[in-house]
Amino acid sequence: MKLSYHPLKTANTVQRKGFRWPRSCALAFLLSVSAHNTSYAFEWFGLFGSDSENQPTAEQPKKPVLIDQPHAVEDLAYGDLLFDFYQQKYFSAITKILVAKERGQLDHNREHAELVLGSLYVSYGMLERGEAIFNRLLNTYTTQKGADESWYQLARIYYKQGDAKKALSVLTNNIVEPVETRATEHVLLQVLCHINLGEVDQARSLSQFLNTEEPLSVFVRFNLGAALSQLGDMGAAAGYYEDVLENNQASDETDMTLLDRSALSLGIYYLQSNQLDLAEKTLNKIRLFGPVANRGLLALGWAHFESDRKIDALTPWLELSSRPLSDSAVQESILNVPFVYEELGALQDALDGYNNAYKTFQTQGRKLDDIKAEIMKPDWIEIISPADTTEMNVMNSAKAFELPADNAASQHLFQYYATNEFQRMYHDYRELQRLYLVLVHWERQIPTYTQMIQTHVERLNELAPKAERASLQAQKFYAYSRVKLDEFETKLSQIIADDDIAGTANVTQLAQQTRLDQIEATLKSMGDPDVYAEEWDKFRLLKGLLVWDLNAVAIEKRWQSTKDKVAIDNLLIELEGRIRALTSARQDRLTRFQGFETRASELQQRLNQLQELTAQTLRDQRNLMQKVAVGIIEKQQSQLDGMRAKALLSIARLQDLAYMQERDRAKQDDESIKIELEKEPGTTTEDSDSAEESESAENLGDVIENIFSDD
Structure with missing residues (x-):
């Protein structure tokens, strides 16, 4: 008797679709392993089939279902591994996929299971093995649009991990859609890859295909400004930064950070072009305790200083000098404060300030020596992010990194901790x-x-x-x-x-x-x-x-x-x-x-x-x-x-x-x-x-x- 899986009908007789990958392709969902769409469930109604299925029928070879389309969970082994996948037990899911393939338990959902395996390989950083699976699947078992979107997501991962050359290779060789008709973010990623590789001419030639008229997310608009600024077109970049500041309704920390970074880039541009009033007005939009607040305060002080309001420059610089010395902007402000005194003629205050700055830097240097000694200890990782390995379930996900806020090295390494x-x-x-x-x-x-x-x-x-x-x-x-x-x-x-x-x-x-x-x-x-x-x-x-x-x-x-x-x-x-x-x-x-x-x-x-x-x-x-x-x-x-x-x-x-x-x-x-x-x-x-x-x-x-x- 052949097992079958039928869609579950709800009380209002609305029939739900079968298991479906979100977006145009499964990869767009699976490549971000931690983000799962729980609106789709497995329908186990009719698990043991019906009497009519007991009658022998001649099975016709069926056309493989596209993996970026809704599909039924027909193999028990496939449903079992998906259960572990949605429980975020990825190590166990990989094991079950490999065992099911070895035992031949994936008669109907083999391609879907392969896609899950490739996505898990990508999530574990095994990009080449994941890409090998996608090369075999995406050209046969997906629509062309779904395949292009999937390759774009994989290129994004390569780019985020610092491999701009590989990302550019995927964008150039695997995506079939002509560059003239691609989405803006696809072309933008190619431009950024060329910029990172130092290929400015190629980046400029591609910039003409950026469709700025289509509705773009705030993140894409910000990246457009960053790309144009790196290409030397600060005038056009300023327009995107202004658009981000004027039209973005910040709803979360990410949006507010983009606002701060846009204001900083735009303010520095105004400062360099001697538009001091605009620079001051723009820099004042930066949050006082945001991720770019220190650089904003430093630039705001220079805006006051260049406006011949040297006393006003002391306000942001004195605030900045009281912050942790791990930031180079703070170190510069400690020297800028006595420099203002010197410019104002208070030479004794300036001399005392320089002496205090020297001693402060000297003390900080000794602290950094102690931090280096702490880092070189064999158990440094366990000190900054302890994990109880005695009770670690080897089949569950590995413990995520937790920022040690009370550790002395954190203020010096937090940017390193945040990197890919x-x-x-x-x-x-x-x-x-x-x-x-x-x-x-x-x-x-x-x-x-x-x-x-x-x-x-x-x-x-x-x-x-x-x-x-x-x-x-x-x-x-x-x-x-x-x-x-x-x-x-x-x-x-x-x-x-x-x-x-x-x-x-x-x-x-x-x-x-x-x-x-x-x-x-x-x-x-x-x-x-x-x-x-x-x-x-x-x-x-x-x-x-x-x-x-x-x-x-x-x-x-x-x-x-x-x-x-x-x-x-x-x-x-x-x-x-x-x-x-x-x-x-x-x-x-x-x-x-x-x-x-x-x-x-x-x-x-x-x-x-x-x-x-x-x-x-x-x-x-x-x-x-x-x-x-x-x-x-x-x-x-x-x-x-x-x-x-x-x-x-x-x-x-x-x-x-x-x-x-x-x-x-x-x-x-x-x-x-x-x-x-x-x-x-x-x-x-x-x-x-x-x-x-x-x-x-x-x-x-x-x-x-x-x-x-x-x-």
């Missing part, structure tokens, strides 16, 4: 960790299998004497039965050859025959038959009745006996086979368990090798993450060193200015004294100036030495 690169490496790290736990789990099962094999062998050894006795008894019974069967066959053949109707008589008939023989003997012994004529007539009548009875059933009984002989012969043949099977069963089982034992030993060695390889890969993955994190900290240290050098040069500049002012004042005093007093013998004005300059230089050297004395 880190998230992919962290995901791979957790997957390797889970794989290692799986290998440990399997290794722990090996002794159980070994013990099970030993138990079976011991049981076979215990049953061996009993089996041997049973085999001997069966052999004796077989020999005895075979002799008796041969005798029966000989006798039956003789009966058939002699047409002996009495040879197949039953017990009653044999008793009657014996009784008649005795009567006949008695009558013969009584003498004259005429005297006993009546008795002889009765005797002959009874004997005739017996002969008639024997003759009536003789043929049937001979045939039945022949059938019984054949049946007994077959039973003896089966018994002989059972005896041979019993005799060889122990050795066969011993050989089989020996094979199991050998396989278990090989698996033990393989598991050990895989554990060592996984552990080494796990360490390499952790070292890579630590190396990147340390590189970021060292880059920040390099920036701090530059800021310290700027602070030191500013201090030296002010000291030099103070020295020049003091020298000019001393010269004026000397000149006034020389007017009143005569010059001392043997001393020239040049010598006095040289001595004062030397003394001031020593003082400047002392200042610089004191600044570095804290090191």
Whole structure:
């Protein structure tokens, strides 16, 4: 009986569609594995089919259902793996797909299962394996529009993971629709890929196909502005940024972030083009504590400063200087505040500010050294994102990264934590960790299998004497039965050859025959038959009745006996086979368990090798993450060193200015004294100036030495 799945009819008789992938192609849904559409369910009504389906019918080969169209869940294995997929147990779903393919359990939904497998490969970062599946499926089992949309989604993933070259290859070679008629976001992604690859001319040539008249999402409009700004067309880019600011109704954090970034880009453009009022107005739209707030405050301060309102520049810069030093904008503002004081003539405040800035940068550098030491600890990943590996279900999804807000390194690495690169490496790290736990789990099962094999062998050894006795008894019974069967066959053949109707008589008939023989003997012994004529007539009548009875059933009984002989012969043949099977069963089982034992030993060695390889890969993955994190900290240290050098040069500049002012004042005093007093013998004005300059230089050297004395 063929199992069938029928759409479930609701109470209002509205028939729901079968299981369907959202959007124009399944990939558009499956490639974002964490976002599932729960509006579609499996309809199990009619699970066991109907009576009409029991009738044999000639099945016609059906055309494969397009995988981007509604389809029925016909294979139980497919429904089972989809259940795990929607429970976000992706590792288990992959396992079930591979097992179902190996066992041939996907007769009707094989292409759909392959699509799920390819999408899961993509979600786990195995893009090449996923792309290989899509290459085979999308050109045959989808509409052209669905295939183009799917390739675009895959190209987006390549682009997000930093492989612009591969993304561009997919967009160029796999999408059939001409570039002139493609959606704006498709062309825009190609432009961005060319820009990332440094192919500006190709990007400019494609920009003419950007259809700016069609309704675009705020994200696409922002990316259009970013792409045009990278191509050097800031005038056109400013138009898109203005459009984002004017027409976007922010409803979530993403929209508000786009508003902030648009305002920052547009404000910096106005600042660079000396449109200071527009720059100030635009920069004031940035949220005070948004992701680009620091750069916005820095730019707003420069807008005030360039507008010759230097005091107003102190407001955003002082606010900015109180924020964490991990941002380069904050570091710059710490130097900008004393620079404003210097421009306003408050030289002592400026000098104190530069001194404080230098000490602040110096302290921050020491903190970064401590953070580097913390990052290099072997358990750094577990410190910043702990996971209870002792209770980790190896078949569930790996634990997602959680930002450690209370960790000292977070404010320096939060941008790194948010990158695709880190998230992919962290995901791979957790997957390797889970794989290692799986290998440990399997290794722990090996002794159980070994013990099970030993138990079976011991049981076979215990049953061996009993089996041997049973085999001997069966052999004796077989020999005895075979002799008796041969005798029966000989006798039956003789009966058939002699047409002996009495040879197949039953017990009653044999008793009657014996009784008649005795009567006949008695009558013969009584003498004259005429005297006993009546008795002889009765005797002959009874004997005739017996002969008639024997003759009536003789043929049937001979045939039945022949059938019984054949049946007994077959039973003896089966018994002989059972005896041979019993005799060889122990050795066969011993050989089989020996094979199991050998396989278990090989698996033990393989598991050990895989554990060592996984552990080494796990360490390499952790070292890579630590190396990147340390590189970021060292880059920040390099920036701090530059800021310290700027602070030191500013201090030296002010000291030099103070020295020049003091020298000019001393010269004026000397000149006034020389007017009143005569010059001392043997001393020239040049010598006095040289001595004062030397003394001031020593003082400047002392200042610089004191600044570095804290090191």
